[in-house]
Amino acid sequence: MLDDDLVASVRGRAAIHDRENTYFADDLADLRAAGYLGALVPESLGGAGLSLRELCHEQARLAGAAPATALAVNMHHVWTGVGRYLHERGDDSLDWLLAEAARGEVFGFGYSEAGNDLVLLGSRTEARPDGEGGYTFHGRKIFTSNSPGWTRLGVMGLDTTTDPDDPRIVHAFITRDGGGFEILDDWDTLGMRASQSCTTLLDGARAPADRVMRRIAPGPSLDPYVLGIFTSFEILLASVYAGIADRALALAVETVGRRTSMKTGRAYSQDPDIRWRIATATLAQDGVWPQIDHLAGALDAEPARGEDRGARWFRDTAGLKVRVTETARQVVDEAIRCSGGSTYFNRSELGRLYRDVLAGIFHPSDDESAHSTVAQSLLGPVQD
Known part of the structure; x- marks a missing residue:
């Protein structure tokens, strides 16, 4: 849904919004005009009918251009994700939300x-x-x-x-x-x-x-509404940070091919230490997308297959969020180390990605919560 011209326009404004601490109203107008607010909405309700897996890749492209825009739009997509989750399971209680999102309302x-x-x-x-x-x-x-x-x-x-x-x-x-x-x-x-x-x-x-x-009732719940929120939030959030890491790695590769060492006279892309760092970041990032695709695809296919992971979804998606956001931080850090001191300036795109990627540690599920969820799924609740 996001054509190259739209992505380029969004990327061109990202540094300005960051520097001036302003809202991405112009990006939002373009995304609304492209029908992107209804990306997850079924075609029968006026939307584009993308699957969750497909939207994850669109969000990653958007995040590579403007992480803050992608993150904020993500919260809208979480709600359409919940609506779609319920709709596909025979619950029409959020069909009104899906229809309004397709008409351009922002959630x-x-x-x-x-x-x-x-x-x-x-x-x-x-x-x-x-x-x-x-x-x-x-x-x-x-x-x-x-x-x-x-x-x-x-x-x-x-x-x-x-x-x-x-x-x-x-x-x-x-x-x-x-x-x-x-x-x-x-x-x-x-x-x-x-x-x-x-x-x-x-x-x-x-x-x-x-x-x-x-x-x-307060406390743990398997209500589909809660499951829809949790799974949509974690999977879509992971895609945003995966997109940041994808962009950082691409910038690092471009930069080390352009920079030349005074010591050797050769491009830094020929330096064995730099090559090791690029390879380390790539090895980590290569493991991210199969995880996102697998879980998003499984959630997409669950109703048709008559499956229900139930509480296991909390463990699976909380773990995904933590692994992807931590990997993204590692990848951006390696990209920074490869690219030199210019990335320390605010004008540097890599420097901005470094600041943006840190936000991943604050979103739920945080590291401690995810560990607790996994431990409980394996060991049961802590005894009083």
Whole structure:
């Protein structure tokens, strides 16, 4: 879906947005015009009908041009991924979201909270019943990508009012024109600057009854809505960081072929130490895409095959996210070491990729959470 001219335009603006700490509104307009917001939406609902596996490769291309743009758009794609996940399993509760995405609505992801290491299993935000089947939300959300651009925001909060003995996590959507929120101008970060993932204060933002998607007990859940969020988030996120590593490796190869050693008079591409570093990065990166393709393809094929990995999806996709983001950091680091001191300047694309790739350690599942998930899948829960 992303033709070379579009990718080139996005790449040409990336350094400007990074330097000026501005939102990628121009990129978003081009992506919307290309129908990219509906990439995962089935054709029957007005979208392009790409598979998750196909979108991963599109996202990697976008990330190679502008990582922050790809990361922020990724959060929109997570929601269409959830909608598609449910749709393919006979649940039409998010078909409205798929149709709206195909029409150009932008979906944001308002779930992250400071200090909430439960992630999807609990919330510091209050979800208060409005008496009409809907909820108002009250809390502080961080890392809300697409803050200047979202028109629909998925949110999560805890309802302790309806039944204090049976609290429920409420998943719902609010609209930008519905009010009840404030977006802080606080996104001044090391990397991923154009994503403008600002803090969002919810103070009465209302989701009507028909936009309340789930009321789920806190704690681990195999509800398809939760599984859809987790798997879509982890797999698509991995593709963004794989794209960053692909680009860094390509830049390193280009750079060492261009630079000449005063000591030998030969290109650095002939230096055995440089060659070893390039090979090390490539050996690591070569293992990434088979993993992404396998898991994305398995998720795509699961409904037709009548399969259901269930809880195993948490282990598989959390592990994928950690392996890919850690590999991406290693690849970019090797690329930097090969390419010389010019990469230390902000004007360097490799220097920007170095700053952007660091964000991978902060996304869920983090290293500690993934290890806990894997350990529990093999050894069971920790005994009291």
